Amino acid sequence: MAQLFKEKFLEVIKSITPLVIVVCVLQFTVVDAPTPLFVQFLIGSLMAIVGLMIFFLGIDIGILPMGKFIGAELPKRESLMLIGGLAFSLGFATTIAEPDVLVLSRQVDAISQGSISGNVVLFAMALGVGLFVAVSMLRIVFGFSMVYLLTAVYAVVLILSFFTPAEFVPLAYDAGSVTTGALTAPVVISLALGLSSVLSGRSSISDGFGLLGFASVGPIIAIMILGILGY
Amino acid sequence: MNEINILDGLPNTILSVATAVFPLAFLFIIFQILMLKLPLRAFVTILKGTVLTSVGLLLFLQGVHIAFLPFGRAIGEALGTLSGRWQLMPLGFLLGFLTTWGEPSVRILANQVEEASSGSIRRSTVLYAVCVGVAFFVGLGMLRIVYDIPLLYILIPGYTIVILMLWFSDKEFISIAVDAGGVATGPMANTFLLALALGISSSMGGQPPIIQGLGLVALIALAPIISVMALGCIIQFKKDRKE
Numbered sequence: 001m002a003q004l005f006k007e008k009f010l011e012v013i014k015s016i017t018p019l020v021i022v023v024c025v026l027q028f029t030v031v032d033a034p035t036p037l038f039v040q041f042l043i044g045s046l047m048a049i050v051g052l053m054i055f056f057l058g059i060d061i062g063i064l065p066m067g068k069f070i071g072a073e074l075p076k077r078e079s080l081m082l083i084g085g086l087a088f089s090l091g092f093a094t095t096i097a098e099p100d101v102l103v104l105s106r107q108v109d110a111i112s113q114g115s116i117s118g119n120v121v122l123f124a125m126a127l128g129v130g131l132f133v134a135v136s137m138l139r140i141v142f143g144f145s146m147v148y149l150l151t152a153v154y155a156v157v158l159i160l161s162f163f164t165p166a167e168f169v170p171l172a173y174d175a176g177s178v179t180t181g182a183l184t185a186p187v188v189i190s191l192a193l194g195l196s197s198v199l200s201g202r203s204s205i206s207d208g209f210g211l212l213g214f215a216s217v218g219p220i221i222a223i224m225i226l227g228i229l230g231y
Numbered sequence: 232m233n234e235i236n237i238l239d240g241l242p243n244t245i246l247s248v249a250t251a252v253f254p255l256a257f258l259f260i261i262f263q264i265l266m267l268k269l270p271l272r273a274f275v276t277i278l279k280g281t282v283l284t285s286v287g288l289l290l291f292l293q294g295v296h297i298a299f300l301p302f303g304r305a306i307g308e309a310l311g312t313l314s315g316r317w318q319l320m321p322l323g324f325l326l327g328f329l330t331t332w333g334e335p336s337v338r339i340l341a342n343q344v345e346e347a348s349s350g351s352i353r354r355s356t357v358l359y360a361v362c363v364g365v366a367f368f369v370g371l372g373m374l375r376i377v378y379d380i381p382l383l384y385i386l387i388p389g390y391t392i393v394i395l396m397l398w399f400s401d402k403e404f405i406s407i408a409v410d411a412g413g414v415a416t417g418p419m420a421n422t423f424l425l426a427l428a429l430g431i432s433s434s435m436g437g438q439p440p441i442i443q444g445l446g447l448v449a450l451i452a453l454a455p456i457i458s459v460m461a462l463g464c465i466i467q468f469k470k471d472r473k474e
Contacts, residue, residue, distance in 0.1 A: 062280015
């Protein structure tokens with residue numbers, strides 16, 4: 001535990017301090033923000049550093065093992081319904097709960113002047129993430145190649161880009177980043193690693209990773225379709 | 232703003248941590264009862280870790296919110312008034328690199344890659360590839376704000392390159408690349424770089440700042456997919472030559 005703590009301490013210091021130092025340099029050269037704001041920046045940075053240490057520690061002893069245990073348990077029941085259903089509900093629930101998604105759905109509501117309601121957007125994005133998480137979990141089970149799958153979905157995104165009303169394009173691409181809440185990444189990555197570790201003949205790298213990124217395409221497509229239909 | 236406000240937006244931060252943790256903890260407990268049946272000690276350790284995660288996440292997100300959100304905006308506004316606008320590019324590059332360097336999920340991904348590959352793909356390789364990719368695209372994003380380049384002029388060639396590289400890249404790097412695109416737009420980028428872009432575009436006038444800011448996030452999501460997969464193509468090329 002002490003060793004782990006020391007390791008995390010060093011990692012966090014190495015990760016955050018460079019940015020803090022550069023911001024300080026900028027403050028004294030070009031920015032010259034009011035002193036209270038700068039002090040607030042320093043306090044906030046300290047909070048972020050301490051917080052991140054505790055967070056990383058918790059991820060290592062709690063979240064990663066949790067994800068791996070659940071992922072490894074899934075195939076034992078030999079039920080595709082269970083794997084697909086769990087993946088779908090996990091993706092759907094985390095998206096509905098993500099505060100960024102709420103903000104984004106209100107923006108779509110505003111840009112479309114109410115013709116596409118925020119709730120529809122929220123639902124469509126959650127559906128997008130849920131479906132894509134389920135597809136990529138099942139991909140791991142069936143051992144289907146990532147190349148075909150990705151080529152297909154990126155091609156769809158590219159084609160839809162040309163038909164999506166211009167105001168929706170930045171929103172749609174931004175929607176891809178909703179699958180990236182600080183907690184989603186470790187949960188999803190460890191779940192997929194756990195799942196691929198118990199299936200025979202799977203590469204822990206090419207099958208264990210990719211799920212998170214693939215899931216982020218779901219909401220992009222969802223918003224584009226809404227934008228096209230809404231006009 | 233003339234006073235220090237540490238508690239700004241705290242209810243929101245609490246809410247976002249709670250909504251992230253509770254469904255997960257609930258799912259885990261259900262799994263534990265019905266299927267996993269881990270020994271009590273392991274179960275309790277995981278729950279303790281979950282509590283630590285929540286406390287750490289709360290402190291981290293709140294710190295980022297009060298430090299990097301207002302200051303990102305202040306830096307952006309100051310930079311937007313610089314006379315030599317070309318300076319925005321190297322600064323964007325530098326800040327893009329360092330923000331990603333501090334992004335928690337990027338590190339978690341890099342660590343997990345090293346662990347899962349038993350060390351054959353080093354964590355620093357992943358970390359540098361992601362950071363350099365984001366750095367280039369944030370630099371490009373600054374150029375886009377200054378010269379008002381439409382977002383699709385970058386995204387369409389970008390994703391086309393991604394589709395092409397898929398067919399030439401080492402398979403393992405494809406999966407890592409796609410995940411890297413997902414983790415690069417974490418809380419650091421979403422607050423600091425977003426606020427930076429909003430600050431720059433608001434002090435320069437022109438397009439509505441919100442559109443510019445969103446555009447930058449889209450570029451940050453694309454960047455590491457390209458840089459990590461480019462690395463995958465190089466590795467595949469070297470492998471092919473050896474055979």
